[in-house]
Amino acid sequence: MRILVTGGAGFLGSHLTDALLDRGDEAVVLDDMSTGNPANLRPARPGLTIVHADVRAPLLLDGPFDAVAHLASPASPPDYLRRPVFTLTTGALGTQQVLEFAARKHARVVLASTSEVYGDPEIHPQTENYWGNVNSVGPRAVYDEAKRYAEALTTAFGDSRGVDTGIVRIFNTYGPRLRPEDGRVVSNFIAQALEGRPLTVYGDGNQTRSLCYVDDLVRGLIAMIDARGERGPINLGNPVEMSVRAIADLVLRLTGSPSGLEWRPLPIDDPVRRRPDITRAAERLGWQPATAVVTGIERTITWQRDNHPTARVHPSSAVPLAS
Numbered sequence: 001m002r003i004l005v006t007g008g009a010g011f012l013g014s015h016l017t018d019a020l021l022d023r024g025d026e027a028v029v030l031d032d033m034s035t036g037n038p039a040n041l042r043p044a045r046p047g048l049t050i051v052h053a054d055v056r057a058p059l060l061l062d063g064p065f066d067a068v069a070h071l072a073s074p075a076s077p078p079d080y081l082r083r084p085v086f087t088l089t090t091g092a093l094g095t096q097q098v099l100e101f102a103a104r105k106h107a108r109v110v111l112a113s114t115s116e117v118y119g120d121p122e123i124h125p126q127t128e129n130y131w132g133n134v135n136s137v138g139p140r141a142v143y144d145e146a147k148r149y150a151e152a153l154t155t156a157f158g159d160s161r162g163v164d165t166g167i168v169r170i171f172n173t174y175g176p177r178l179r180p181e182d183g184r185v186v187s188n189f190i191a192q193a194l195e196g197r198p199l200t201v202y203g204d205g206n207q208t209r210s211l212c213y214v215d216d217l218v219r220g221l222i223a224m225i226d227a228r229g230e231r232g233p234i235n236l237g238n239p240v241e242m243s244v245r246a247i248a249d250l251v252l253r254l255t256g257s258p259s260g261l262e263w264r265p266l267p268i269d270d271p272v273r274r275r276p277d278i279t280r281a282a283e284r285l286g287w288q289p290a291t292a293v294v295t296g297i298e299r300t301i302t303w304q305r306d307n308h309p310t311a312r313v314h315p316s317s318a319v320p321l322a323s
Contacts, residue, residue, distance in 0.1 A: 001025045001067060002026040002063070002065050002066055003066060003068070003069060004028045004030060004059075004061065004068040004107075005028070005069045005071065006072035006094070007031055007036060007055070007071035007072035007073060007112075008027065008030065009033060009038055010031070010035060010036040010037070011040070011075075011173075011175075011178050011179075011182075012071055012112070012170075012173060012214065012218070013036065013071040013072075014037075014040035014177060015175070015177065015214050016221055017048065019222060021046075021047050021048060026047045026048075027048050028061065028065075029049070029050045030059070030061075031050070031051075031053075032052065034074075034086075037179075055097060056090060056097060058101075059098065059100075065105040065107040066107055068101065068109045069112070070094075070095065070109060070110065070150075072090060072094055072098075073087065073091060073143075073146065073147070074087050074090070075143070076183045076184055080142050080143045081139065081142070084142040088146050091146025091147055091150045092150070092153070095149075096153060099154065099163060102164075103163050108165070108225065108228055109163060110166045111151065111165070111166070111167045113147045113150065113167050113168060113233065114144075114169060114170050115171040115276065116143055116144045116147060117132050117144060117147055118132040118133070119135065119269070119271070121133055121271065125241075125277045126274070126275065126277060127277040128233045132148075134148065135269050139268055155231075158231060166224050166225075166232050167233040168220065168221065168233065168234050169233050169234070169235050169236065170217065170237065171236065171238070171274060171275075171276045172185070173237075174187065174211055174300055175215065175303075176214070176300060176303035178300065180308050185247055186247065186251070189248055190300060190301050190304050192259060193252055193257035193259050194257065194301075194304065196258060198260050198261060199248045199252070199259055199260075200261075200262050201248055201262065202267060203244075203265070203266030204245075205248070205263075206243050207243065207266070207270065208275065209242060209244065210237050210240060210242070210275045211238055211240075211247070212238035212289050213238075213289065213293075213296035216289035217237075220234075220236040220281060221236070223287050224236075227284065230284055234284060234285065235276040235277060235278050236276070237276035237289075245261075250297060254294070254301055
């Protein structure tokens with residue numbers, strides 16, 4: 001197939017692009033490189049085309065397309081808090097441009113949404129039928145509401161324009177290519193541990209996350225791309241729930257770091273518990289994660305040690321650890 005990957009130079013998008021090329025698809029990556037990294041892609045790889053463009057502008061790409069994987073959006077807290085209006089307009093205008101493009105090309109669209117649409121959930125684990133508990137004027141709203149609107153717009157195009165649409169809600173994902181300064185729990189903990197600095201734990205550390213290794217998540221995305229007519233939404237994530245304190249202890253053990261823990265107040269609207277119900281993914285896509293958290297974190301430590309030997313995440317720029 002010929003597939004457009006918006007945000008394809010980012011952490012998740014670049015892994016998806018690699019997997020598509022590995023199976024023989026042609027991938028066209030569209031990215032403005034504001035949070036993506038060209039080094040995540042090998043430009044000379046056969047079947048790969050890279051287009052440097054803003055997804056919020058009309059998509060002027062020639063030739064047929066079979067599918068669009070719409071991943072373009074800031075996803076880490078430092079990125080979306082630094083550019084709140086950009087994040088919202090990427091979710092709104094960018095998603096509309098993608099859907100208009102797909103309508104013209106008669107292509108399937110898979111929207112990469114997020115577990116953030118559930119907010120600080122009042123039910124546990126989270127099923128796709130749960131409407132969420134989101135503060136629309138809180139500090140996290142720029143990302144949460146961008147994705148919630150993108151889901152609504154995607155659904156509307158499916159209903160009113162006959163576009164073949166699908167929605168996946170992605171839970172905490174980690175792995176190689178996460179920037180040390182990304183602001184997400186695994187990448188921050190590893191960077192701090194490798195540098196011998198205290199690991200910053202927010203609240204009492206008992207809040208939970210469910211960590212899914214990137215290779216597993218990409219398998220789920222590809223399954224959704226191939227599942228024509230499947231609209232979702234479908235949760236993609238690892239149902240193995242861990243406390244933030246347990247994640248910190250695991251990183252310290254695997255790195256052998258002498259670092260201690262530094263306790264900070266829990267940020268406003270930080271979710272207390274996160275765990276996906278993946279029954280729908282198993283039934284409709286035949287998907288479930290396969291990589292043990294210990295194995296995935298070991299791989300991520302190795303990658304970060306090899307690729308960022310002098311990286312620094314200064315305490316002055318530390319941000320709350322997020323999904």
